[in-house]
Amino acid sequence: RLNKVQRDVAVPFLLDTSASTAEAIDDTRKNTDDWDAPDDPVEYMVWLRTRRGEAMRRSYKRIIDVEKEAIVLLINALEAIGDLYGIYGFSGYGRENVEFYTIKDLDENFSDRVKRRIDRIAPLHATRMGPAIRHTTYKLDKQDARTKLMFLISDGRPQDRGYSREGVEKEYAVHDTKMALDEAKNLGINAFALTVDKNGHDYLKTMCSDMGYEVLDDIYELPSRLLYLYKKLTM
Structure with a gap:
């Protein structure tokens, strides 16, 4: 644990678990910004059960599967380095249903319980980023580390029902x-x-105007690229 004292790094990773991460990787050329869930609550539950049923019968690799592979590889490296880290999943469906899941908390040791949580990571609803970032900021602000980094991993733009009036929801979500x-x-x-998201530059240049971001052309590069960027940003 000597390296932990020398480096003095604390980093939470925010993992997008929106419904679009259930898409087959070969189908990711489709516009993942399209949020096709119905507004009616009853119709929405039918839609969600159907989508999850399709995922259970899948014989292909999904976006979220590669995200999980990246997280496992990352954990192996972080445990060896000794940095303080947390892993959280986020989603949501409207402002009354903001979802934030602790996969591994910042002050929690890696364990079989954490492994089981990783296994249970699954696509959920929309990409409601703002509340997840604010809650993670609250957690990270309580840490005494010299270097504090928040790492956001996503497959699309921030969006959700009810972010603002109809017609400007996507723009409002980016600015929030x-x-x-x-x-x-x-x-x-x-x-x-x-x-x-290959269209990521369209909104990230606004959302991340004074911070770093990267758009991956090949999703299969995610595990290795995540490790490379972490090393580059914390060394």
Whole structure:
């Protein structure tokens, strides 16, 4: 644990668990910004059960499967280095249903319980980033580490029902996320966004105007690229 004292790094990883991460990797050329869930609550539950049923019968690799592979590889490296780290999943369906899941908390040791949580990571609802970033900022701000980094891993733009009036929801979601990132920066927390959305530049240049981000052309590069970027950003 000597390296932990020398490096003095604390980093939470925010993992996008939105419904679009259930897409087969070969189908990721489709526009993953399309949120096709119905508004009616009853119809929505039918839609969700159908989508999850399709996922259970799958014989292909999904976006979220590669995200999980990246997390496992990352954990192996972080345990060897000794840095303080946390892993969280986020999603949501409207402002009354913000979802934030602890896979491994910052002050929690890696264990079989954490392994089981990783196994249970599954696609959920929409990509409601702002609240997840703010809650993670609260957790990270309580740490005494010299270097504080928040790492956001996503497959698409921030969006959700009810972010704002109809017609400007996507734009509002981007600016709300930017505000959450600015709030973190004001507390001395640096952030970096890594996305597998090939259209990511369209909104990340606004959302991450004064922070780092990268758009991956090949999703299969996610595990190795995540490790490379972490090393580069914390050395």
